[in-house]
Amino acid sequence: MTGKQFSSVWLREPRKTTSPGRSREEIIAATLELLDAEGLNGLSMRKLGAKLSAGATSLYWYVANKDELLELVYDEIWGDIELPDPAATHWRQGAALLARSMRAAILRHPWSADLIGRMAALGPNALGLTEKMRQMFSHAGFAGLEIDYANSTLTAYVFGITIPEVAWNNTMADREYDPEEMRSALIKAAADFPDLLASADQVIDAEPGEMRAMAFEFGLASVLDGLERRLVT
Known part of the structure; x- marks a missing residue:
């Protein structure tokens, strides 16, 4: 067949x-x-x-x-995403720049989030970036299939945190919610969950863009820490 x-x-x-x-x-x-x-x-x-x-x-x-x-x-x-020369840049620095640039490219072109995972990336920009990523992780000390695993771990993190952000931004663009009404609704919904309620107060008072950027950086550092730990064990 x-x-x-x-x-x-x-x-x-x-x-x-x-x-x-x-x-x-x-x-x-x-x-x-x-x-x-x-x-x-x-x-x-x-x-x-x-x-x-x-x-x-x-x-x-x-x-x-x-x-x-x-x-x-x-x-x-994929051509918008930055990655310095893997041979001239420490892998953590290169990976961090790549991740931030990838997130920024998706946010600049939010429609691209709907193509990730369902459209093959076979163009010269996509393949060229993938090749440089493999070189970066090879220089870091990964070998064999671990190079591909490191690649997929980093990109999966960026996609996983950025695609829902795009969806939320699209939702908020279509619906002009009143901030105070949203605050009241969240407090009411979380009334039986004191720890969540305390956290919600902090989140509500923060600027959404700054909170998302901070969350991204926290997660990125954690992913890179995990990859680095694998190199020394």
């Missing part, structure tokens, strides 16, 4: 431009702008064609379908 054939825009040579201003780069840039403004639900070949002053049909010269278009633009996100 043969499975369904896997296809990707990255598995074939890009087609040459057929008209001025219709290069793959132009299409990617316009798609990024549209996604950042309207999200995944706001993207259509018709809208993109209108933005480029071209018919939707002409876009199919470059991509077979909408998923291929998303593959192209998804790889741009």
Whole structure:
């Protein structure tokens, strides 16, 4: 029995431009702008064609379908992520910069959170970053499959804490909750849980962005501490 054939825009040579201003780069840039403004639900070949002053049909010269278009633009996100030369930077410093940059890239382009885990990252930016990450953990002292495990541990932490943040930001953008009403609701819900209530008071009084950033840094340090501990045991 043969499975369904896997296809990707990255598995074939890009087609040459057929008209001025219709290069793959132009299409990617316009798609990024549209996604950042309207999200995944706001993207259509018709809208993109209108933005480029071209018919939707002409876009199919470059991509077979909408998923291929998303593959192209998804790889741009990976190109936004910073990672210094693994041979010239201590691995903890490099990993911390990578994690912060990855979180920032996802928050800048919140639609990308919906593609993580369901769209293959086979573009040159994604593969190049993965290669540098492997080099970073190899220089740190990991070997064999542990290099891949360290990679997945770090990225899973960033994805795990950032994707819910994106979902919450999207929810808050759609609903203008009154802060005092939210405070009263939380206090009422936590009335039978004194420890949680005491913690909730601290959280309510804090600036949400600062709290999330602090939580991210705490978790990041803990993950890096854990990885470093494995190197000395």
